[in-house]
Amino acid sequence: MTQSTTVQVGRFYTGRLAEGRPQALNTWRFTTDDAEVAARVAALLGGQPQPNEGGGALAHEVLTNRERVRVLMDGPDAVAAHMILWGSKGIIHECDGLEFLSPEEKKGQPCGCPPRLEGRKMAARDGRGPTPSINLTFRIAAEPALGDFRFMTGSWQLAAQLPDLTDALERVGGPAVCDLTMELVVFTTKAGRSVCYRRPVVTVLGSPDTVAPESPPPVSPPPPPTPSAPRRRTRKSAEHSVPPAPERTGSVNVDADLLRRAGQALGTSDPQETVIAALSEVVASQQRATELAQLREHVERIAAIAEQALQGADRSLA
Incomplete structure (x- = not known):
């Protein structure tokens, strides 16, 4: 011994x-x-x-x-x-x-x-x-x-x-x-x-000559970066993400002049971009990135309806 x-x-x-x-x-x-x-x-x-x-x-x-x-x-x-x-x-x-x-x-x-x-x-x-x-x-x-x-x-x-x-x-x-x-x-x-x-x-x-050396403990991955405020989406990316228009089941009144003035203030070029940018400015500082992503999906649907309403002859959609 x-x-x-x-x-x-x-x-x-x-x-x-x-x-x-x-x-x-x-x-x-x-x-x-x-x-x-x-x-x-x-x-x-x-x-x-x-x-x-x-x-x-x-x-x-x-x-x-x-x-x-x-x-x-x-x-x-x-x-x-x-x-x-x-x-x-x-x-x-x-x-x-x-x-x-x-x-x-x-x-x-x-x-x-x-x-x-x-x-x-x-x-x-x-x-x-x-x-x-x-x-x-x-x-x-x-x-x-x-x-x-x-x-x-x-x-x-x-x-x-x-x-x-x-x-x-x-x-x-x-x-x-x-x-x-x-x-x-x-x-x-x-x-x-x-x-x-x-x-x-x-x-x-x-004994030390029969036991393999201990492996070092696994290194924990670094924490994910803190999400920053979402950037305004360009017209091209917005167009690719617009889902098909839903069936008409109700009415939505759109104030075209209000959208136009909001777009001038936010520097956006179409109604969908304007709605997304406006909500992003308000929500970004209050919601986490995942919550904002979910919200944006709903906003894009609303914005798509608004855009079609402005371009169509009938300004109310079901």
Whole structure:
């Protein structure tokens, strides 16, 4: 088994404090006292370095945009786990599930914890037994030279995974490439209530020479440009977009002089152009581009009727 000799430079978390209250996160949070390390982690995992206001003694934090981090773990020794029960004056029970680790006078004696995980969970829920305290040490696979990072958790789900995790790390026989993931869990309670939360999961992938390098995360496409006010359509484009005249079912009175004067003011040359340009001037600053496009279709139909009315002998159309 290989143990890392690099310096521990920071910690990973699944939550933080927000206005004094615990807040669960959807992506990993990182803290460090080294501003350069914070900047490098942000470059690798996304987010921006900022002063640590989310809990913990380290000065800088990064709220990354990654729910999965590819890491290197140096064998089973990278996993430390025990069970702790806290009292008002400190630790009153610390064990490995079989024997006491503290207090000193009880060290090595049977701890009396239930042999199965479900029994231990029930004892802890009733305040009679300890809860897991798991400490993972790892390096970021994309840049191991940054140093060692630590993640501490009391997750019962990860505690149940520990035997398989340590066996998998033992089989690799050296530094192991792993995925440290905040896995989303969604379920419905017996009362019909939907519940979702994130749990830490470690997946051992293999040794560095057998695992392909991780692909860089996909680059999000740039946001579409803000649509500008529509340009006035030329006579040629307007003519191509005029639909066939609808059947005559009602009457529309057209004021030819008003259209002519509006055209002079707007610089348009025919009635359809005038109607479209006039409405564009009013609507462009208030509607989105898609809404305006729909409106223009209706306007063009009205403008087509108006144009035919001006050119025809009968000035009212059904």
